[in-house]
Amino acid sequence: MTKVAPSILSADFCKMAEAVDNLKKWNADIVHCDVMDGVYVPNITFGMPMVKALRKYTDMPLDAHLMITLPEKYVGQFCKAGADIVTFHPEASKDVRGALDEIKAHGKKCGLAVNADQSLDIAIPYMDEIDLLVIMTVQAGFGGQSFKEECLDKVRAADKIRRERGLKFEIEVDGGVCPANIQVVKDAGTDIAVAGSAVFCAENPNLAVKLMQI
Ligand code: DX5
Ligand code: ZN
Numbered sequence: 001m002t003k004v005a006p007s008i009l010s011a012d013f014c015k016m017a018e019a020v021d022n023l024k025k026w027n028a029d030i031v032h033c034d035v036m037d038g039v040y041v042p043n044i045t046f047g048m049p050m051v052k053a054l055r056k057y058t059d060m061p062l063d064a065h066l067m068i069t070l071p072e073k074y075v076g077q078f079c080k081a082g083a084d085i086v087t088f089h090p091e092a093s094k095d096v097r098g099a100l101d102e103i104k105a106h107g108k109k110c111g112l113a114v115n116a117d118q119s120l121d122i123a124i125p126y127m128d129e130i131d132l133l134v135i136m137t138v139q140a141g142f143g144g145q146s147f148k149e150e151c152l153d154k155v156r157a158a159d160k161i162r163r164e165r166g167l168k169f170e171i172e173v174d175g176g177v178c179p180a181n182i183q184v185v186k187d188a189g190t191d192i193a194v195a196g197s198a199v200f201c202a203e204n205p206n207l208a209v210k211l212m213q214i
Contacts, residue, residue: 087134090122110130120158137174155185
């Protein structure tokens with residue numbers, strides 16, 4: 001069944017504890033934390049203190065998606081803050097393997113994120129070392145953008161590679177996912193669907209989560 005990871009970027013930042021309580025009530029699987037530094041992406045959100053606060057408050061799995069430059073400088077701090085999964089964009093890093101190794105050394109799950117304008121090629125050399133491959137279906141930086149269906153070709157290609165090579169990484173699709181497109185997202189080979197606005201801006205968020213857990 002597809003796991004649903006609502007992104008708190010689309011939550012009310014003045015009521016984050018309530019948002020996370022709701023995610024538990026709506027049976028969401030993972031809390032997706034979008035970290036942005038205003039350099040790798042033209043937006044700034046939050047950093048380690050938010051992850052630390054969430055860790056103290058909830059037992060839900062925390063998935064830290066680092067849209068930051070030189071992530072190798074911070075992956076250890078996000079692990080110590082309490083993230084269970086830490087992913088980052090390889091083209092923003094000067095030491096991809098070092099960053100992945102550091103996340104694993106902290107006993108956490110590591111992953112790479114392929115932005116909408118990037119080729120899957122940037123992740124292929126590391127596919128036997130990662131636990132999660134994030135395929136962006138929007139250009140990183142903002143919630144509420146339109147789904148780029150053409151990016152699912154990267155999901156299909158990654159799914160084919162992992163089957164052929166017997167690799168274990170999960171595939172997470174991130175950006176513009178909603179109940180209307182979850183079937184094609186799942187059929188492409190996705191294991192985890194990130195959904196920000198489709199959950200937090202839904203009339204019935206509980207139903208929205210259920211409709212994507214297919
Ligand atoms: C975009 C983020 C996504 C985004 C998802 O840079 O990585 O996680 O917040 O939000 P929706 O589902 O609204 O596109
Ligand atoms: Zn994200």
